[in-house]
Amino acid sequence: MKWLAVLAGEDLELALEELRSVCLSESSEFSVVNKVGRVILFKTDEIRFSRLAYVREVSRYLDESSIDSLSFSINGLEGSFAVRPYIVEGESEDKRSKLAEKIGSSLDITSRSVDLNNPEHVFRAFKIGGKIILGKRVFLNEGGSFESRRSHLRPFSSPVSLHPRLARCLVNLTRADGFGSDSGNVSLVVDPFCGTGGILVEAGLMGFKVQGSDISAEMVEGSKRNLGFYGVEDYDVVKSDAFKFLSSIEGKVSGVVTDLPYGKSSLKELEAEEMVGRLLDLSKSICSNRIVFVLNRPEVCGLSADFSVYVHKSLSRYIYVVNPQDV
Numbered sequence: 001m002k003w004l005a006v007l008a009g010e011d012l013e014l015a016l017e018e019l020r021s022v023c024l025s026e027s028s029e030f031s032v033v034n035k036v037g038r039v040i041l042f043k044t045d046e047i048r049f050s051r052l053a054y055v056r057e058v059s060r061y062l063d064e065s066s067i068d069s070l071s072f073s074i075n076g077l078e079g080s081f082a083v084r085p086y087i088v089e090g091e092s093e094d095k096r097s098k099l100a101e102k103i104g105s106s107l108d109i110t111s112r113s114v115d116l117n118n119p120e121h122v123f124r125a126f127k128i129g130g131k132i133i134l135g136k137r138v139f140l141n142e143g144g145s146f147e148s149r150r151s152h153l154r155p156f157s158s159p160v161s162l163h164p165r166l167a168r169c170l171v172n173l174t175r176a177d178g179f180g181s182d183s184g185n186v187s188l189v190v191d192p193f194c195g196t197g198g199i200l201v202e203a204g205l206m207g208f209k210v211q212g213s214d215i216s217a218e219m220v221e222g223s224k225r226n227l228g229f230y231g232v233e234d235y236d237v238v239k240s241d242a243f244k245f246l247s248s249i250e251g252k253v254s255g256v257v258t259d260l261p262y263g264k265s266s267l268k269e270l271e272a273e274e275m276v277g278r279l280l281d282l283s284k285s286i287c288s289n290r291i292v293f294v295l296n297r298p299e300v301c302g303l304s305a306d307f308s309v310y311v312h313k314s315l316s317r318y319i320y321v322v323n324p325q326d327v
């Protein structure tokens with residue numbers, strides 16, 4: 001099946017890796033057919049696109065046509081619709097509505113009921129490779145739910161918290177699978193340095209079972225309050241040293257994802273090397289998918305960060321995505 005995604009955020013490589021990871025966690029297929037700026041034409045099965053953090057919208061591919069002689073055939077769709085061409089930066093609104101009209105009149109569709117305000121179907125048109133590709137939008141990420149979970153809006157907050165959108169993306173990068181499965185065999189995601197529970201909340205909201213630890217009793221109590229507040233029920237958070245917690249895990253976990261201590265408790269080089277070395281060593285035998293961690297330095301234990309996220313002038317966070325087989 002073909003789909004069209006519009007990537008969001010500043011780092012398009014990070015957004016594309018999140019999309020790839022989510023697709024590969026639920027389907028055996030992911031391939032990019034074409035890519036123009038933020039727009040990706042790709043193949044995968046029908047998956048839960050609503051999990052995505054850094055993808056603005058996804059449309060199911062319907063048909064394509066040459067720009068010069070527009071003609072689209074759309075089968076089996078009834079109900080009202082609106083055509084909304086995707087415009088790239090610099091293109092005018094006027095150009096967009098003219099293109100929308102042209103496309104609208106070239107559709108071979110059962111329904112002819114156009115509703116620009118509240119349509120049942122939104123058709124998106126993208127200019128890719130000298131053609132217009134038409135899709136039906138299936139997911140729109142307006143970001144509101146992430147904003148509503150920002151640190152200062154939670155019952156327990158701390159400046160160490162990650163933005164919920166980034167926390168969600170980190171969980172997705174693990175490629176953890178099997179959440180909300182019909183067999184009742186829900187997989188587990190763990191965060192051994194869980195702080196206020198921001199990563200656990202995002203994983204829990206996606207339907208994973210979550211477990212975490214923190215050395216601070218205040219953080220443990222706070223993350224439990226936050227998890228409860230957002231309705232996550234299947235969790236366990238303990239006051240423990242991260243490495244004791246990881247050693248106590250029996251069986252496999254679907255993903256290990258964590259944000260290592262930084263800032264005031266900033267790790268000195270040796271401490272960071274040791275901490276990451278132990279994290280990887282203990283995680284590699286229990287993690288079935290990826291180990292994802294965030295650190296305040298671009299290199300550690302012979303690894304270079306896969307992505308960096310600018311926080312403010314004196315702080316960037318570096319994201320590492322590690323395959324347990326490579327440790």
Ligand SMILES: C[S@@+](CC[C@H](N)C(=O)[O-])C[C@H]1O[C@@H](n2cnc3c(N)ncnc32)[C@H](O)[C@@H]1O
Pocket residue numbers: 158160161162192193194195196197198199213214215216219240241242243258259260261262
């Ligand atoms: C950067 S914060 C995590 C923030 C978290 N991602 C959030 O969204 O709130 C790192 C956490 O590691 C905890 N920590 C430091 N050393 C630890 C250790 N040895 N074991 C477990 N937790 C530890 C700190 O108490 C702190 O809450």
